[in-house]
Amino acid sequence: MSKQTTEMLKGTLEGIVLAILAVQPAYGYEITARLRDQGFSDIAEGTVYALLVRIEQRGLVDVEKVPSEKGPPRKVYSLNAQGGEYLEEFWGTWSFLAERIEQLHQRIERTNEEGE
């Protein structure tokens, strides 16, 4: 993965995973797979598991151990009320940032057009 992508994911990957869990509970391996499906093809598994530990410790998700037919037991994560609040906050922060960056982008395009 490009270094740019890696750095940009800091602070957003957490929100992305919470958003995935908001749609439907899931376990680590499954979350990694969904991320890949949605275009984040190169996210390391270790990264996802570490993130899940963090959000669990912060009390944003509930965890349930479910035996698996093929492999060790799964830890199924689901977004709880606190996680829901946190996710709302995330959308707010994201919107703020996205708007400002979009403004900058458009301003540069205008500047280029004027300069040509």
Added chain:
Amino acid sequence: MSKQTTEMLKGTLEGIVLAILAVQPAYGYEITARLRDQGFSDIAEGTVYALLVRIEQRGLVDVEKVPSEKGPPRKVYSLNAQGGEYLEEFWGTWSFLAERIEQLHQRIERTNEEGE
């Protein structure tokens, strides 16, 4: 500043500053002021200076020392060709991420509506 914002700025602040420089060359203190104007009200000065050192070392900007009437000499940064390329890459990475997150956001809103 919220911790969420701080983390989300990692990886994007660099692009934001390069974008500001793409509009017009500027020196550190001025860049900080522009960031504040554009809504990033709590970005620490130390953060900006450190970032400028990094992008200078990577050769993304040209630097010129200009004496100031009120204070020590200014270091005026301007985006060079390499920085321009890097900024283009940044827009690409940003668009990719923004699209995916927007998709997730909309999917959650649909899920909520169906559930109500």
Added chain:
DNA sequence: GATCGCTATTCAGTGTTGCTATCTACCGGT
């Protein structure tokens, strides 16, 4: 029955980044 492949989780160590806090330095006005 030993190995291989897939599922599933965990962990130690690394690099990058933004923040805090502080320091230096120049200048004009009081």
Added chain:
DNA sequence: ACCGGTAGATAGCAACACTGAATAGCGATC
């Protein structure tokens, strides 16, 4: 002589994503 505003630099810290490897269960193949 001092203070406030301008301007830049730096050391130490915390958070986060990545790398690479280890552990473990299960089914199928050889």
